[in-house]
């Protein structure tokens with residue numbers, strides 16, 4: 001029997017929704033391991049945030065609230081997380097930038113084997129089998145880890161956010177573990193965040209994404225379209241690399257992985273590296289002037305049209321439909 005530690009992600013003193021996917025992942029690992037799970041909150045303001053995750057069935061909420069942890073720096077966080085993980089059989093987080101950065105360092109400190117970006121998990125009798133996408137999602141690898149403590153991150157789009165199960169988990173405070181020499185060589189300078197009224201790309205129910213075809217008119221065409229749908233904005237790497245869209249809009253193998261209810265690809269060819277980041281979407285719509293574009297092979301609905309004509313027309317039609325109630 002082994003217990004699981006879920007490492008929560010905080011932003012401005014609040015638990016990020018991504019944490020709830022890690023809780024779902026932990027719950028799916030539980031039957032094979034036979035133990036319970038706990039949640040670790042680390043950062044400035046972590047104590048106040050504990051109430052946000054107290055109703056999900058955790059055996060306990062471990063809290064390390066320290067002013068020196070106000071800004072995330074892996075070298076500052078990893079020693080405390082590794083210390084908190086002792087006694088657990090599995091340490092998990094969601095494979096966000098935070099989880100991808102932190103958990104391998106924690107694994108190294110614990111001498112633990114690591115399975116990153118898992119899209120599924122199965123197993124029995126204490127042995128977990130982690131499913132991991134490979135080759136831009138064109139193949140899956142199945143990994144078992146043989147160290148006493150294991151570490152894994154979960155792909156957010158594959159694990160629905162956990163629902164509260166009631167109750168109130170007890171809170172236990174932990175002291176920060178002094179970071180090693182590596183931390184003295186890393187200094188937090190600043191965090192440049194894109195503030196937007198639109199939903200977060202990885203959490204939105206509707207994503208509209210634009211490609212290279214939009215050229216310098218990305219904002220002019222895509223922003224009113226996204227607004228009409230109440231959607232998050234995404235982009236292909238070609239559009240980001242060309243400077244038409246900000247880098248944090250990028251969807252795909254080397255960008256964000258999304259799985260909204262509706263994904264509308266505008267002037268995107270459908271290269272495998274882009275598709276790797278959005279093929280989990282429930283309904284895919286593509287607008288492209290080339291009827292042979294590969295994106296139509298995975299689209300549920302396709303429109304062969306010039307985007308500069310079709311998108312403003314659709315934007316106006318959606319707005320008119322909304323106005324008519």
Ligand SMILES: Cc1cc2nc3c(=O)[nH]c(=O)nc-3n(C[C@H](O)[C@H](O)[C@H](O)COP(=O)(O)OP(=O)(O)OC[C@H]3O[C@@H](n4cnc5c(N)ncnc54)[C@H](O)[C@@H]3O)c2cc1C
Pocket residue numbers: 210211212213235236237238239250251252253254255256266267268269270271272273274277287288289290293305306307308
């Ligand atoms: C290691 C690696 C990792 C990568 N990671 C990513 C990634 O994470 N995300 C990603 O997106 N890409 C990634 N790429 C790049 C990927 O291979 C493609 O180059 C990229 O996705 C192409 O972007 P695009 O579809 O916008 O552009 P293009 O391939 O140039 O396609 C533009 C499309 O717009 C259509 N079009 C042109 N004009 C109009 C018009 N007026 N109206 C309607 N349609 C029009 C064209 O028919 C065409 O299909 C990666 C590549 C590599 C090698």
